[in-house]
Amino acid sequence: MKAVSYTSTGDSDVLVLGEREEPHPGDGEVRVRIHVSGVNPTDWKARQGGGPSDLPRAQVPNQDGAGVVDEVGAGVASVRPGDRVWVWDAAYQRPDGTAQELVVLPEAQVVPLPDDVSFDVGASLGIPALTAHRALTAYEGAAGELAPGTLDGRTVLVAGGAGAVGHAAIQLAVWAGATVIATVSSHEKAELARAAGAHHVVNYREPDTAEAIGALAPRGVDIVVEVNASANAELDTKVAARGATIAVYADAPGSTEVTMPIRPAMQKNLRWQFLLTYTVTPEAKAAAVRAVAAAAAAGALPVGAEHGLPLTRFPLAQTADAHDAVKDGAVGKVLIDVG
Known part of the structure; x- marks a missing residue:
């Protein structure tokens, strides 16, 4: 089977397309026979490592x-x-990641995808x-699993609403009943957030970002999904409601x-929740898996x-180019056609 792999960390030129033995569960x-592989910033960062x-x-x-x-294996x-x-x-x-034709995974990491939901959607979840x-369920007293109605009455601020996580946060928050405000850096990205x-x-x-958000949410926002806390900590504190996360x-x-x-932040009893989905x-x-599967369905x-x-596509042989596209800030989602 065809697979892309690397034997030392470094720039994208360490990625090599070759043949591997087929694995068995x-x-x-x-x-799983992979049709579409999704690329995230964590993928190129792991590949690049701290040096060769x-x-x-x-x-x-x-x-x-x-x-x-x-x-499938026994059981x-x-x-x-x-x-x-x-x-x-x-x-x-x-x-064994997904930049290969066949991958073997524990059953829990393989989730049914309805017939009317595309492989592009499936590869863009994860x-x-x-x-x-996790960002939308980190506030005090939150329902641990999103569903329609679980965010009724909440106002969510999504920083970087045109990014992949921001996009998913907007969609999940709306699905769960929240009012969503997104921040972006351009007119083009504003249209993506609205879409x-x-x-x-x-x-x-x-100018006056805090004032603009405050006019939209006079009581303050309940949840901030934050992509750049170093730049936005003061803004987030200003626009947050009491008890916000x-x-x-x-x-x-x-x-x-x-x-x-x-x-x-003390005066508002704010909670800062740092998160990494892996841990x-x-x-x-x-x-999260159950809720995301339900929302996709x-x-x-x-x-x-x-x-x-927006989707940017590469064939498996150009996985290095796909990694570079994500590293260089491609807007939207970068996908690799494997099958």
Whole structure:
């Protein structure tokens, strides 16, 4: 079978297309024939590492993907050969990501995908949607699993509403009943955030961002889904409601620390929740998978430019170019056609 792998960390030229032996599932495992692999920033960052370093064995990149069940091991009950599925965290602490024709995963990491939900959607879930779900359920007293109505009466601010996580956060929050405000950096990205379903969009490059958000949410926002806390800590504190949660899921390039206004945050009893989808509790991850699967089945997580998430495609042989596109800030979602 064809697979892209690397044996040392470094720039994208360490990625090599080659042939590998077909894997077979053991007990409780599922083999999936990948049709589409999704690329996330975490994929190129893991591949790049801290500098050139030999790996103990070849690593296939990419955490997310979608395809068709090919074989199942003993004891597998949730899927069977021929089922359409999406997968998550394929390459986390494992050598086998989704940039290959066949991947074997534990049953829990293989999720049914309805016939009317495309492989493009399936490959775009994983890291972005599971991260967004945790951000939206991190506030005090939150329902641990999103569903229609669970965010009724809440106002959500999504920073970077045109990014993959921001896009998923908008869609999931709207599906769960929230009023959503998104911040963006351009008119073009504002249109993408609106297409995703944001009720209000604010260009943060224009003056008086806090005033604009405050006019839209006089009581303050209840949840902030934050992509750049280093730049936005003061803004988030200003626009937050009492008891709000600011959920931080990323750090900006070159920024490893955040300074926050302590006294104003104390006065509002704010909660700062830092999160990484790989290391959330098993219970939180399982709830996120269930909720994201339900939202996708309900048609709440579409992708494509008309839905606010433009797609950029590469063949498997150009996986290096796909990684570079994400590193260079491609707007929307980068996908690799594997099958």
